[in-house]
Amino acid sequence: MEKRTILITGAGRGIGYAIATKLAEQNYNLVLVDINADDLENAVKTLPGDGKFIPFTCDVSDYSQVETVVAKAIEEMGPIYGLVNNAGITRDGLLLRMKPEDWDLVLRVNLTGTFNFTKLVSANMIRQKIGRIVNIASVIGLTGNAGQANYAASKAGVIALTKSVAKELGGRAVTCNAIAPGFIATDMTDKLPEQVRESMLKSIPLKKFGQSEDIAAVVSFLMSEDAAYITGQTLTVDGGMVT
Numbered sequence: 453m454e455k456r457t458i459l460i461t462g463a464g465r466g467i468g469y470a471i472a473t474k475l476a477e478q479n480y481n482l483v484l485v486d487i488n489a490d491d492l493e494n495a496v497k498t499l500p501g502d503g504k505f506i507p508f509t510c511d512v513s514d515y516s517q518v519e520t521v522v523a524k525a526i527e528e529m530g531p532i533y534g535l536v537n538n539a540g541i542t543r544d545g546l547l548l549r550m551k552p553e554d555w556d557l558v559l560r561v562n563l564t565g566t567f568n569f570t571k572l573v574s575a576n577m578i579r580q581k582i583g584r585i586v587n588i589a590s591v592i593g594l595t596g597n598a599g600q601a602n603y604a605a606s607k608a609g610v611i612a613l614t615k616s617v618a619k620e621l622g623g624r625a626v627t628c629n630a631i632a633p634g635f636i637a638t639d640m641t642d643k644l645p646e647q648v649r650e651s652m653l654k655s656i657p658l659k660k661f662g663q664s665e666d667i668a669a670v671v672s673f674l675m676s677e678d679a680a681y682i683t684g685q686t687l688t689v690d691g692g693m694v695t
């Protein structure tokens with residue numbers, strides 16, 4: 453079978469890189485997007501398998517950059533079968549101290565970035581009459597969290613966007629699902645104070661932090677034929693934290 457192409461945002465490191473690694477092992481061609489050019493270059497060099505991997509340095513929150521990337525990706529790779537909206541950031545702070553620019557930035561990258569790629573890539577999927585969109589949300593988008601009003605709102609927005617896109621595109625055989633990771637050991641969580649990490653660990657029934665590979669495995673399932681009848685769902689992958 454001809455290799456299918458999947459576009460992954462935030463693919464330079466962390467969960468995005470683990471997703472790229474898993475999908476590369478499974479023989480997909482990959483379009484890798486990240487704001488950090490050095491990490492992207494390193495990712496392309498180190499991915500396994502013999503697929504075609506093309507990197508694009510791009511800020512997901514900038515619609516015109518995303519338009520250029522999607523057009524060039526389709527030109528070079530042909531139709532896009534899968535999209536993983538993974539790029540995301542935190543700018544934590546209690547509400548009363550939260551700077552409006554930190555609110556805006558987190559919403560722009562996490563939510564608007566997901567909208568930008570979903571809108572532009574889904575147009576191509578609709579024409580192919582097949583497609584898989586996977587959005588990386590967070591358990592914080594389900595529960596809320598003190599000190600993360602911006603992040604929680606952005607991820608709740610991603611979950612609502614996922615449900616709406618599933619309803620709009622289901623008739624064209626395009627599925628759209630979200631994954632809500634709990635605490636996954638990456639650069640994003642490394643910067644949390646030890647105290648916070650310890651108290652989080654106590655709230656995880658499986659008594660360990662998740663690994664990026666735990667999320668990559670679920671993305672790979674959602675991209676597979678076995679997941680063809682799942683859409684509009686949010687799969688929580690959190691060691692039992694949120695039930």
Ligand SMILES: NC(=O)c1ccc[n+]([C@@H]2O[C@H](COP(=O)([O-])OP(=O)(O)OC[C@H]3O[C@@H](n4cnc5c(N)ncnc54)[C@H](O)[C@@H]3O)[C@@H](O)[C@H]2O)c1
Nearest residue numbers: 462464465466467487511512539540590633635636638640
């Ligand atoms: N680590 C966790 O515990 C955890 C938990 C729940 C959800 N998540 C979500 O998983 C996703 C990946 O997180 P991670 O832990 O791997 O974080 P990370 O910080 O290690 O990686 C994020 C990647 O996104 C890229 N990125 C950031 N802003 C970008 C932009 N504007 N345009 C393009 N790329 C950009 C970064 O350069 C980086 O490569 C995020 O959406 C995050 O919110 C993570």
